[in-house]
Amino acid sequence: MFNKLVSFFILFAMVMTAIAQPRQTINFNEDWSFTLEDDLQFRRTDFSPVNWKKISLPHDWSIGFDFGEEYPAGNAGGALPGGVGWYRKTFPLSAKDKGSHYTLHFGGVYRYAEVWINGKYLGKNINGYLSFEHDLTSHLHYGNEENVIAVRVDNSLQPNSRWYTGSGIYRDVRLEKRSPIHLLRAETFITTPEVSADRSTLRVQTALNQAMSGKTGKLQLKLHDKNKKLIAEQTLAFSGSQFEEGLSLGRVDLWSPDSPTLYDLSISLLDSSDEVIDHLQYAVGFRHFHFDEHKGFFLNGQSFKLFGVCLHHDLGALGAAFNKSAAKRQLLIMKDMGVNAIRTAHNPPAEEFLDLCDELGFLVQNESYDMWAKRKNKFDYHIDFKEHHIADLISLVKRDRNHPSIFMWSIGNEIREQFDSTGIALTKNMAEVVKALDPTRPVTAALTETNFDKNFIAQAEALDVLGFNYKYFDYDKLPTEFKGYPLIASETTSALQTRGVYDPLQDTIQLWPASSKDKFVTNGNPDFTVSAYDNVAAYWGTSHERAWLEVKKRDFLGGIFVWTGFDYLGEPVPYPYPARSSYYGVVDLAGLPKDVYYMYQSEWTDTEVLHLLPHWNWKEGDLVDVWCYYNNADEVELFLNGRSLGRQSKTDDQLHAAWKVPFEAGELKAVKIKNGTTVQEVAKKTAGNPVDIVVDVEHERYAVDGATDLYFLTVSLVDEKGTIVPNSDVELSFIPQENITIVGTDNGYQADLNSLSNPKRNTYKGLAVGMVKKGDLDKAGKILIKTNIVEKEITIK
Incomplete structure (x- = not known):
């Protein structure tokens, strides 16, 4: 009896010690072992993975392979493999930690993740894009015996997507230590019911995992501004396990893309x-918005046009493996272009991506599904939809509803249930689920059918805003056909371009392929490129200029979401293999802007834009189409070797100045003129032979936490005068010297079959990018970039 009492008091002391310790989040990304073999013995605690690869998470095993035509997902999957992989990790826990509650959180695993802890099966996660977690508490060892996590990831059923998904534990993993009684993050909902110039309110709903055994608990709310100044504080007693209370505030600074002011709320x-x-x-961000069926979108009481892009989840040479520094780079490149809104096409993003959108100022349309019960690929989510779609939708909304950046929920993209009555019940059901969990934001879907009597999703009359993909000729009938609904252009353009390629311009937009009858283009280029002039599109799309003009002149359209901001792996319309990544992006896969980037920048920002294209290396006598994107001016004058070729202006139907110029070597110069005065100049010069490389190292602007930061090395191939050479590419070797690891390399060419993990990369049209990271953050790194013409050692500080 005495021994039992002693044991009881020891356990009681442990529990009380744990209760007194607040939540601790432990980064669990390091020290994993990985194999592409498949054997159920790998789940056992007595198995030793001695020959497995040592890795850090996030991890995408597919991106490390060479591209190949033989992989079952084909071009849709980026010509890279899937398969089955296993991960294992061991970790100790001190005896003093006994009595705490432990949860293992996975940010995302593609696909079909099964998890074991110390040989105990915890379950299987179906959705490859959503976070999930497992309670480890009752299965853990303390003291001398280590704990073993085993994860089996199965991405062998191919094809299961229309684009590259990646494979593996491709987002962050963390271990969360909590007291036995703790707050539930999924049940915590923060809203701002009142936001005005003089007064705002903040409402907090939360819940405990269990009631506090009949005792009265206290919840303390503190709100600080960005300077750490305490704005409001309240401590309230409550009983049971549910809590809901508000804070009354005075004037607060509003959140917007132009000024993304955030406050820190502690609960x-x-x-x-x-x-x-x-x-x-x-x-917390304080903002209010609404849609108007006639006047579009309003943010904080002001008319606000959504300048949006669609983004897939891959990060170029990193594949699907999420890196916050690389994601920040993508977003800031978009920000500089004038983008203020992101559509997460066509699945939920990483949680950390939304953190960045909160901080940097992007409105986010968070999208759940690319298909419902009717498939788009043989093994896609439709096989799990019936059993899992409601639970997954609940998980998505609860996970992300506290992000101020999110302003819309999309329950689907081009869903095939538009075409029959099954779409009505499914739409109603899912919209009701979302609104029950979050009544503060509208629900939408990206639709294709512009006749109400043929669009069964719209007929459900459950959506708050209707989004339409493409359908430019039908825009003016939408307000009548779907009377009473606010409208957005949820996906537009699908123009095709390869950075730095300039085919002779045609008088009309070329459609590659020409119709749905053709799988691939039949009159394309033998090197699998597409001209960077904005004059080629997929048959369902149009040019960037035309798509934007169609939205720009219609106030009832709340905004545009361009397909796409960046090129992405997979879906290489209009070509078959060896093309392996898309041509749709305004920016290429390496993060290098295409020329049309500057059209958007000239329309969507007040940045002084004067961008001249193409390069100026041609054959004598070639008739060259010369374009110039500009803003904040009346006209542009073009000079060739000092001779004026005349002035041109943009028009209501053309967003660039244009000339046809017989080539002669030398200098092509554009002069921007406002009120008769020159305000800006830019020139393109004929380049000679390559003799050197220039390396631009970008890091500080894209830094996030030090430990996971990447350094982006943009290498330019130049002649003796420093002019980029566009037509004499060379091979680069990125060779680590000290304290440097090569993460990936790229050049933006959509048919480059060299693995994106390879430290050797050809420049393309004079440019290439290397992504590296340092080992010891406190020491400089050194890397040698070697070519057949020159080599340079670069110091990474």
Whole structure:
């Protein structure tokens, strides 16, 4: 009896110690072992993975392979393999940690993730794009015996997507230590019911995992501004396991893409001695918005056109493996272009991606599914939809609803249930689920059918905003056909371009392929390129200029989402293999802008834009189409070797100045003129032979946390005068010297079959990019970039 009492008091002391310690989040990305073999013995604690590869997470095993035509997902999957992979990790816990509650959180695993802890099966996650977690508490060892996590990932059923998905544990993993009684993040919902110039309110709903055994608990709310100044504080007693309370505030700074002001909200669970038992932290943005069926979108009381792009989840040479530094680079490149809104095509993004959108100022349309019960690929989510779609939708909304950047929920993209009555019930059901969890944001879907009597998703009359993909000729009938609904252009353009390629211009937009009858283009280029002039599109799309003009002149369209901001792996319309990535992006896969980037920048920003294309290396006598994107001026004058070729202006139907110029070597110069005065100049010069490389290292602007930061090395091939050479590419070797790891290399060419993990890369049209990281953050790194003409050692500080 005495021994039992001693054991009881020891356990009681452990529990009380754990209760007094607030939540701790432990990064669990390091020290994993990985294999592409498949054997159920790998789940066992007594198995030793001695020959497995040592890796860090996030991890995408597919991106490390060479591209190949033989992989079953084909070009849709980026000509890269799927398969089955296993991950294992061991970790100790101190005996003093006993009594705490432990949860293992996965940010995303593609696909079909099964998890074991110490040989105990925890379950299988179906959705490859959503976060999930497992309670480890009752299965853990403390003291001398280590714990073993085993994860089996099955991406062998191919094809299962219309684009590259990646394979593996491709987002962050973290271990969360909590007190036995703790706040539930999924049940915490923060809203701003009132936002005005003089007064705002903040409402917090949250819940505990269990009631506090009949005792009264305390919840403390604190709101700080960006300078850490305390704005509001309130401590309230409550009983049971549910809590809902509001904070009344005075004037606050509003969140917007132009000024993404965030406040820090802390929610602390206190015991009777006012010690912190558990703690949650959130970024809060105060903003209000609405859609108007006639006047479009309004943010914080002002008319606001959505300048949006669609983004897939891959990060170029990193594949699907999420890196916050690389994602920040993508977003800031988009920000500089004038983008203020992102559509997460066509699945939920990483949680950290939404953190960046909160901080940097992007409105986000968060999209759930690319298909419902009717398939687009043989093994896609339709096979799991019936059983899992409601639970997955709940998981998505609960996970992301506290992000101020999110302003819309999309329940589907080009869903095939538009075409029959099954779409009505499914739409109603899912819209009801979303609105029950979050009544503060509208629900939409990306639709294709512009006749109400043929669009069964719209007939459900459950969506708050209707999005339409393409259908430019039908825009003016939409307000009548779908009367009473606000409207957006949820996906537009699908123009095709390869950076730096300039085919002779045609008088009309070329459609590659020409119709749905043709799988591939029949009159394309033998090197699998597409001209960077904005005059080629997929048969369902149009040019960037035309798509934007169609939205720009219609106030009832709340905004545009261009397909796409960046090129992405897979879906290489209009070509078969060896093309392996898309041509749709305004920016190429390496993160290098195509020329049309500057058209958007000239339309969507006040940045002084004067961009001249193409390069100026041609054959004598070639008749060259010369374009110039500009803004904040009346006209542009073009000079060739000092001779004026005349002035041109943009028009209501053409967003660039244009000339046809017989080539002669030398200098082509554009002069921007406003009120008769020159305000800006830019020139293109004929390049000679390559003799050197220039390396631009970008890091500080894209830094996030030090540990996972990447350094982006843009290499330019130049002649003796420093002019980029566009037509004499060379091979680069990125060779680590000290404290450097090569993460990936790229050049933006959609048919380059060299693995994106290879440290050797040809320049393409004079440019290439290397992504590297340092080992010891406190020491400089050194890397040698070697070519057949020159080699340079670069110091990474």
